[in-house]
Amino acid sequence: MGKGKIKTLLLAFVLMLLFVLTACGGSTESTSSGESAEAPPSETTNEAEEEEVTVDFPTKPINLNVGFAAGGATDVLARAVVELAQDYIPNNENIVVVNQPGAGGVVAAAEVMNHNPDGYNILMSPSGPLTLTPHFGDTPYKDLEGLTPIINITTDSYFLVVNGTSEIESYEDLLEYGKENHVDFGTAGARSVSSVAMRSVALETGVDFVEVPFEGTAPARAALLGDHIDAVHNVESDVLPYLESGELNGLLYFGFERHPDFPDIPSVTEYGIPAFTNSFFVAGPRDMPEEVRNIIHDIFKQAMEDPAADETFKKIMATPDYRDSDGLAELLQGKFEVNKEVVETSGLADE
Template sequence: MKASKKLLTVIIALILISSMSVGCSQSKTSNASETNNTGYPKKPIEMTVGFAAGGQADIVTRIVAEAASKYLPNKESIVVSNKTGASGSIQLAELFQQNPDGYKLGSVTTGNLIIQPNMGNTPYKSNDFAPISLLNSAPNLLVVKSDAPWKTFDEWLDYVKKNPSKFTYGTAGTGDTKHVAMETLNVTYEVKTKHVGFDGSAESITALLGGHIMGAIVGVQEAKPHTDAGKMRVLANLGSSKTDVYKDAPFLKEKGYPGFDTWTGILAPKNTPKDIVQALDKAFEKALQQPEVLAQFKKIGTEPTYAGPEEFKKIIKASTKTSAEIMKKSGLSEKQ
């Protein structure tokens, strides 16, 4: 664990040095004032996702970004790309250093914005960005292959109690919300399992279906195609709310478990001008209301959970506090 944290620190340090050398000729303040005008946007907007293609954050972001482009003042496109590594921290470490001109945005999750800073793994804190819009929130699920020997959560629980550290499970990365959700389950039920981190949920699902791991923690929209195809079984809902898609899955929050959701939202570098933030938020809000977006969300088993800049800021603050408390109890926090 110590070795991996040292490696992560070196990687992020190199990124910061590179980013700072590019932007040293201009201050963030001057760049912000230059772009604070009614002509925004004048060119395509770049948006990064910190996890691999095919995961919850990636799917939601691409659906909304395509629709939002139509509602920007000049109808400029939003180009989405994946910047993976260190459980999404590489992406946000780069965004942290970008000029606040509205042309560099980040699609983030609870994992890389909240959990990673609470673990002490990042040069940024959750309040080091300008919140724009919350897009979606969905519960995390404990899943196994459909041919796994456990047909119910109780059968699985009996197995892991009798076989400490034998059950291997995958997540979107070490320190991701899904990882924290499962480790908290371990503490709650006094069991031990073995975590395997990937660069995104899509990769963890591939590993599960390939028989390389025994289970995974995934979002509703990530699980649905595979449960529909009969390849995957949901053993429990680890979220803070029930979901109609898996309404029969045991809802562990009713049994004393805290409940963890993974949300996806859009951020900009800190000090991005308010008129730019408002223009972007308006475009995302309208996109989430469009029938084609609602239809695509329904198809993947979820629905929009919109919040504007101020409300999203409050959600980030509350999530940071709650996660820090839970991580301390589960032993995942740097400050124990």
């Protein structure tokens, strides 16, 4: 074969090889281009995954359980705050006050603790049934672990009062009367803050105070106005209107200082007797989802900040004392520990 012919064949082979490589390269680029043209993972999907999950709550009425009779201090406060809260409840839902009187607030507290923590059954209570009563050993709960603290609404103290027509007109008169007679005093429930407070007075004075427990402040007040008992130890929001009207007469105030509206009534601290306060709060069952707890907290916080709130609290003689969930938890635990010491040292738990 001539050299010229060999060169021609080699050239043809090189050209064919280049054509094949070019074709393969084109095919590879086409494939790569096709892969890059596929739609990437949807940005909308990623955003949806990253978007914070929100809870649609409430979608039905919320039951606000109150462990005392209608017309009492806790009931009046609950209904007043619920009215303020109405415009702030999502989905135009409602909060319904449910009265469950019994055992000085223990029945309602235990009932709420046993509910599903979905937020539809919550509690408004004074601090006593949760921070004091368990130390007597006869409650279905022994500590605060069964509840989810949500928000504190008010903090008040107590008055020892008598009927406005009573011959006992002062604390000194009471002590004089107590030298020859036992003194029947009504409370909102057995083994309550009132029980401990009045035991402190008894230990200091030697007067024989006999507790007559009722299922709430309203029945106790009614018994006093009917002259069935000598005195009543009640939270200030319940008795202040009757002190103003003169239907009741105040003998002692259990705050740290004299009440600003009734400066003539002495404080227990002036006689060496410890002060006692009572906080009214909202809580739910243990393990309530944080999102649900926060929604309920915000409902009541907005109610407390409503333009009509100041007038409402003034009307029902309540002192606003906002504390968030953590603040309420700290407040209740502190009261729990103090009350435990008081009960143990007073001997009340053994009676």
